[in-house]
Amino acid sequence: MIFLFFGDSLTLGYGDGGGLGLAGRLALHGPAKRAEDTWYNMGVRANTSRHLLYRWRGEAGRRVSDEAPVRIALCAGTADAAQGIPSSESTGHLDTLLTDMASMAEVLLIGPPPVLRDDLRKHLDALERQFPSVAARHGATFVSSTALLNSDDAFRQSLQRGDGVHPDAEGYARWAEHLATQPETRRFLKLAGDDQQ
Numbered sequence: 548m549i550f551l552f553f554g555d556s557l558t559l560g561y562g563d564g565g566g567l568g569l570a571g572r573l574a575l576h577g578p579a580k581r582a583e584d585t586w587y588n589m590g591v592r593a594n595t596s597r598h599l600l601y602r603w604r605g606e607a608g609r610r611v612s613d614e615a616p617v618r619i620a621l622c623a624g625t626a627d628a629a630q631g632i633p634s635s636e637s638t639g640h641l642d643t644l645l646t647d648m649a650s651m652a653e654v655l656l657i658g659p660p661p662v663l664r665d666d667l668r669k670h671l672d673a674l675e676r677q678f679p680s681v682a683a684r685h686g687a688t689f690v691s692s693t694a695l696l697n698s699d700d701a702f703r704q705s706l707q708r709g710d711g712v713h714p715d716a717e718g719y720a721r722w723a724e725h726l727a728t729q730p731e732t733r734r735f736l737k738l739a740g741d742d743q744q
Contacts, residue, residue: 559590572723596640
């Protein structure tokens with residue numbers, strides 16, 4: 548199995564002193580133990596959904612083969628909010644991304660985590676409300692990071708230790724731990740019941 552994680556600095560793991568980012572943190576929950584799995588963190592700082600449209604297929608094409616199934620995780624939105632891209636434009640880009648990605652692989656859309664910056668929160672909330680229907684239109688699975696982390700004091704503290712948008716290593720670990728409890732994430736990442744998937 549080949550896992551590709553596309554997104555912005557949060558996918559990459561900016562602020563994670565352990566250098567693992569979201570992909571690496573999720574790998575620690577089980578799949579990394581399977582020698583046949585390959586994990587690629589394709590996060591790039593400040594990459595908006597517009598940037599992802601231009602780069603994802605070329606980068607994915609260089610990392611996949613006909614010999615292994617592929618799954619793609621997409622976590623976008625925070626860079627869009629930071630750069631003032633209207634939510635309607637972001638969701639339009641996501642529609643195109645998910646259409647294209649679904650032709651190659653099963654796709655998991657991960658909503659962006661909470662932030663402490665008020666100027667970004669309203670924008671991200673608007674995106675969060677639209678993500679479930681965008682995912683559903685393309686047969687993708689959606690998991691809300693905001694719903695999982697909003698009441699997590701440890702994650703909030705990690706944001707305070709960071710820059711208000713990017714958590715520190717503990718925050719990334721908490722994010723991955725919450726995601727790994729969700730049935731949709733577990734099925735996608737083959738964290739449980741592998742013999743039935």
